[in-house]
Amino acid sequence: MRACSLALLALVLAGCPKQVERVAGTDDSRIDDASARLEELRLKEESENLSCVERCAVARQTCAVGEELCGMVDAHPDRTDLPPRCIQAREQCAQANSGCTRCQNG
Numbered sequence: 001m002r003a004c005s006l007a008l009l010a011l012v013l014a015g016c017p018k019q020v021e022r023v024a025g026t027d028d029s030r031i032d033d034a035s036a037r038l039e040e041l042r043l044k045e046e047s048e049n050l051s052c053v054e055r056c057a058v059a060r061q062t063c064a065v066g067e068e069l070c071g072m073v074d075a076h077p078d079r080t081d082l083p084p085r086c087i088q089a090r091e092q093c094a095q096a097n098s099g100c101t102r103c104q105n106g
Contacts, residue, residue, distance in 0.1 A: 027072060031085065034069040038062065038089055045096050052103040059096035066093045 041062045044050070050058065066089030073082040 027076065031069060031072050031082065034065055034072065034089075035085060037065050038069070038092055041065065041096070042092060045099060052100070055096075055103045056100040059093070059100040062096040063093040066090055 041058055045055065045058045045062070066086075069089045070086040073079075073086040076082055
């Protein structure tokens, strides 16, 4: 019984660091991916060739990606480097919505 418990403990301890590292790396990768998508949307929004429908679609996408990013940031309250990304994403969402509204109101 004791040998079985020790073997199980050894497996758990050996597996934990790898699993935690992989999860953190995945979260960082997802955060970077969302940031890159926001940058692409920002560049698209700056195009003067967008119709109102396209401009408003970009605004909706921007806000959706921004909230996705903020959700990932909220999952890591111990990381002080992430909240500015969320703030920037929400500001970008507000600017995109403003552009949509201006376009619709002529």
